[in-house]
Amino acid sequence: MEIISIEKKTFEELVSRLGQFVKRMDRINRQRSGRRMSDWMDNQDVCQALKISPRTLQTLRDSGRLPHSKINNRIYYRPEDVEQLIEDCNDV
Template structure:
């Protein structure tokens, strides 16, 4: 059994569809599994990308999922070290990771 598809303006040839070329539900389920596996592999490979060395306040708040007031408290208490340049606070990513891993910074109270 053969069915012709009308060519589009960009398609200069006709395609033929045969009965054995139909897509089944099982075919779609298998395609879904393959697609998910490929997407997961790409996401896993991107987690190895090194983060930026210096982050701004909004990036630190997003990373730690905290409010501006909480970040201000952490800065004022010395838990999170920062550098101020031209009115902008910058935070070293390694310092943030170290604070998260140790739970405290420089003998100050723990988070």
């Protein structure tokens, strides 16, 4: 085991900064607490909602018309983005 010695002042500064970081992360987490992965839609959900094929869905992704997030090789969509796409199509 390796022992590292630092000044008390440096240690207290480190603890203080770590505390500020934790508070900031808690604040960000509270702001985003309304969003859970269970609220997001996967490919199958979107295809059913829009009544489109998986290939058409891929075209919407590739063209940038439908924002998405890729997590562990799975693609997810925010329901509000899907709703916006429906509204945009209805406006045409």
